[in-house]
Amino acid sequence: MSRIPNDTPPHRAGLLDRRWFLKSGLRWSAVAAAAPALALADDALPTTRSPGQPFSNYGQPSPQENRTIRWISANRAVTGNGVSWTPLHDLEGIITPSGLHFERHHNGVPQIDASQHRLAIHGLVKQPLGFSIEHLLRYPMQSRICFVECGGNSNSSWNAEPLQTRAGYLHGLASNSEWTGVPLKLLLDEAGVDPEAEWLVLEAADAIAMNVSLPLAKARHDCLLALYQNGERLRPENGYPLRLIVPGWEGVLNVKWLSRIELAREPVMSRNETGRYTELQPNGRARQFTFVMDVKSLITSPSPGQSLPERGLYPIKGLAWSGHGRIRKVEVSADGGKTWRSAELQGPVLPTSFTRFRIPWVWDGRPAVLQSRATDETGRVQPTRAALVAERGRAGYFHYHAIVSWQVDEDGELHHVYA
Numbered sequence: 001m002s003r004i005p006n007d008t009p010p011h012r013a014g015l016l017d018r019r020w021f022l023k024s025g026l027r028w029s030a031v032a033a034a035a036p037a038l039a040l041a042d043d044a045l046p047t048t049r050s051p052g053q054p055f056s057n058y059g060q061p062s063p064q065e066n067r068t069i070r071w072i073s074a075n076r077a078v079t080g081n082g083v084s085w086t087p088l089h090d091l092e093g094i095i096t097p098s099g100l101h102f103e104r105h106h107n108g109v110p111q112i113d114a115s116q117h118r119l120a121i122h123g124l125v126k127q128p129l130g131f132s133i134e135h136l137l138r139y140p141m142q143s144r145i146c147f148v149e150c151g152g153n154s155n156s157s158w159n160a161e162p163l164q165t166r167a168g169y170l171h172g173l174a175s176n177s178e179w180t181g182v183p184l185k186l187l188l189d190e191a192g193v194d195p196e197a198e199w200l201v202l203e204a205a206d207a208i209a210m211n212v213s214l215p216l217a218k219a220r221h222d223c224l225l226a227l228y229q230n231g232e233r234l235r236p237e238n239g240y241p242l243r244l245i246v247p248g249w250e251g252v253l254n255v256k257w258l259s260r261i262e263l264a265r266e267p268v269m270s271r272n273e274t275g276r277y278t279e280l281q282p283n284g285r286a287r288q289f290t291f292v293m294d295v296k297s298l299i300t301s302p303s304p305g306q307s308l309p310e311r312g313l314y315p316i317k318g319l320a321w322s323g324h325g326r327i328r329k330v331e332v333s334a335d336g337g338k339t340w341r342s343a344e345l346q347g348p349v350l351p352t353s354f355t356r357f358r359i360p361w362v363w364d365g366r367p368a369v370l371q372s373r374a375t376d377e378t379g380r381v382q383p384t385r386a387a388l389v390a391e392r393g394r395a396g397y398f399h400y401h402a403i404v405s406w407q408v409d410e411d412g413e414l415h416h417v418y419a
Ligand SMILES: Nc1nc2c(c(=O)[nH]1)N[C@H]1C(S)=C(S)[C@@H](COP(=O)(O)O)O[C@H]1N2
Pocket: 101, 102, 103, 104, 105, 106, 107, 148, 149, 150, 151, 204, 205, 206, 210, 237, 238, 239, 250, 251, 252, 253, 254, 255, 256, 257, 258
């Protein structure tokens, strides 16, 4: 600690300018008490001299990391209806491991025999088509790294009091994967879409035959019929053997276990686009078909449930994403929004994908409020909570994307606050 000069120049509540940091000669090793001078004698370094474990057919995380798990909250009254949350606070980089991708099931995970599964395309088309999975696997494919986020993600933040739990269990109905599959446009072109068609009605093979409507223009633009997730075939809970990926749009459109696509003039007005995933505004009108997920960010570390053991230098890191395109900028504040400093965006910075940001911060041992504020390439800026609540009213439930605040106490503990 003594090595950090008190007059640290570009000082915004301890947030350090990256170029200044590099030039200052300040070293991470000099400011972390946890990095003592290392004894370099060979016998002082830990090694294993006994033979290792045998090979395995499918790798698992280290047993020492067994607390990095999804948190499950289910509506016990309705079997299989609920969610599991990605532990964003325990992860690094931008890819969510497949086994930790969040889940939203309306009626559990169907056990589908891939060899029996079919996809039908019909309705306002010249030639109705049917596909087996085997058939689809022979089509040209594309890969795309993008997030899936539930429209209900972060909805506890509409509550009057801030919920105290881990960052991922507040905001982790969002995950980011590399999805590989057949561009939907290709199959639509083969079926020959009637000029009168403007919507797709998507239907799944799960017990509730979940269905929802998607505008044709988006379907043609960038949607994927995904067969692979992070290089391997989809996980059952994420839609095996076939799901739709609708980059940047509300999770509910990313229909899992997809079995039917009907081309239509009008949306089908299903439960999931009328009774659910729409909401009443203060002016009495309802928001419906609010497809695009707005610009958003949060600090994943330090975050509630973690603590700072001592004063000193810490990396602040987090995730930002926007359904409108790429992230252009993430600013961080350590004084509850009075002053801001731009964080470094760690590449790759991809459209409709998680983007990792970082900034070094010197904690002086006093209470602090950490926040991040993202701006996307369309110029949209993440709002304050007060501004979002004023706009949407207390009946807000979906599409919460306001600035997130973590308070650091004098003892180094963190908790969730509204600032
Ligand atoms: N067939 C089917 N598709 C579905 C759902 C579902 O319950 N059944 N849930 C939807 C919702 S609301 C969301 S947010 C995403 C979640 O995808 P994931 O479980 O792979 O994270 O899937 C969507 N697709």
